[in-house]
Amino acid sequence: MDYQRVARSGQVPDGVVRRFFVGEVEIAVARWAGRVYAMSNYCTHLDCLLSSGHATEDGLLCSCHGSVFDYHSGEPITPPATRPIRTYPVRETDGQILVRLPPDAAEDRPRRRRPESTA
Numbered sequence: 001m002d003y004q005r006v007a008r009s010g011q012v013p014d015g016v017v018r019r020f021f022v023g024e025v026e027i028a029v030a031r032w033a034g035r036v037y038a039m040s041n042y043c044t045h046l047d048c049l050l051s052s053g054h055a056t057e058d059g060l061l062c063s064c065h066g067s068v069f070d071y072h073s074g075e076p077i078t079p080p081a082t083r084p085i086r087t088y089p090v091r092e093t094d095g096q097i098l099v100r101l102p103p104d105a106a107e108d109r110p111r112r113r114r115p116e117s118t119a
Helices: none
Strands: 003-008 017-022 025-032 035-040 076-078 090-093 096-100
Touching: 003 017, 003 025, 025 096, 035 090, 035 096
Parallel strands: none
Antiparallel strands: 003 096, 017 025, 025 035, 090 096
16 A cells, blocks of 8 residues: 555645545545645535535534544544544655555445436
């Protein structure tokens, strides 16, 4: 499992969350107090996009219903979410943000949303 380039460091300024794709895996990358964090992009409450949320002092805030997730463990700090999000090892080297995704990372996708109809 190697680290893969996700973005340039400047693409994720302090206090911001952005959405990126590594292959077919969608992740949220946040920066708070100079440190970069990477996690699944879907809230475990109702699959809202965490990249639409906010980086806060306490953790990643989901913009849909206000759940906050710990940057390190992914554990929900405030409800309504009760299940953790998945976090990924991340490092920043030579102006690049690199993330290491486990082989089963593609399973971190929306569970409650219905696929779009093609009819």
